[in-house]
Amino acid sequence: MSWTPVLPAYRTSDGGALLVWCEHESQWHVHGAVSDTPGAGDGDRAAHCACPRSPLRSTGYVVREVGPLTPGLKRQHRPARGRHRCPEPCIIRPVRHTVPSTGSRA
Numbered sequence: 639m640s641w642t643p644v645l646p647a648y649r650t651s652d653g654g655a656l657l658v659w660c661e662h663e664s665q666w667h668v669h670g671a672v673s674d675t676p677g678a679g680d681g682d683r684a685a686h687c688a689c690p691r692s693p694l695r696s697t698g699y700v701v702r703e704v705g706p707l708t709p710g711l712k713r714q715h716r717p718a719r720g721r722h723r724c725p726e727p728c729i730i731r732p733v734r735h736t737v738p739s740t741g742s743r744a
């Protein structure tokens with residue numbers, strides 16, 4: 639039993655590729671669009687993650703085309719510059735670890 643994440647995919651302006659945003663690496667991963675038909679490239683894909691600790695590497699992911707890659711989407715997703723530095727622990731979404739505010743009555 640493995641849970642396969644579904645990632646929204648955006649078609650590039652030339653129509654030939656689908657971009658999915660990798661939250662773990664803060665990078666776009668590029669997949670083939672297969673054909674001009676919207677959704678033709680949907681389905682299970684092996685993760686394109688370069689990071690060996692990416693959680694997507696073990697599950698892969700499902701690509702689901704949702705629309706064109708717009709300038710607004712590009713602004714919302716800024717690829718990290720330089721080499722990906724793995725958070726510890728490796729997670730898809732950053733989780734804020736809150737310290738219980740019970741005070742310190744040791």
Ligand SMILES: [Zn+2]
Nearest residue numbers: 660663686687
């Ligand atoms: Zn990745």
Ligand SMILES: [Zn+2]
Nearest residue numbers: 689691692724
């Ligand atoms: Zn990583």
